[in-house]
Amino acid sequence: MNKQLQDPAEWYQQGIAFDQQGQSQNAIACYSKAIELRADYYEAWVRRGLVLMLLEDFQPAIANFNQAVAFKMDLDLAWYLKAYCHAKMQADDFALLALQKAIALNPEQWIEMAGKESAFNQLKGDPRFQELVAE
Structure with a gap:
């Protein structure tokens, strides 16, 4: 992971890349960084929730989806x-x-x-x- 990225969209794209490689924890970390940089990044909230859902971590997944719909x-x-x-x-x-x-x-x-x-x-x-x- 490139710790130098300051653009939330770059973190989001990095998260997708990790997700596609089956690296769930790295994907979650990237989506979290994107959200940290831009709290209303609803796509990142959805993606992080989806990864959590696929890990069968349903309560945190729901919390992420709730945040996404709070913004959109x-x-x-x-x-x-x-x-x-x-x-x-x-x-x-x-x-x-x-x-x-x-x-x-x-x-x-x-x-x-x-x-x-x-x-x-x-x-x-x-x-x-x-x-x-x-x-």
Whole structure:
């Protein structure tokens, strides 16, 4: 990692490179540095949350997605990933609320995906879920 970088976008790109190489901890460190340099860097919040989510560290992942949507409320990806994390933690009501928001923002993207996502299997019998994914 290049400690000399002062541009948050460069840290963000470095994080993506580490992420693509499977170096999760280095990716998290780079995204964290990008956020330290620019607190409202919502893309970095989402990316760091995604890495944490893939490491199954769901609570911190959700906290990152919450920060991202605090800066950009219409960030449907962050809402969907939040729903995924809540579903994995069996927090069904929170999962449904976040999924509802993601689908409201971008139905073309998330309805079909939610219907296929195994993380939502325990929700698929819930009438609220069925209503969300009905096309």
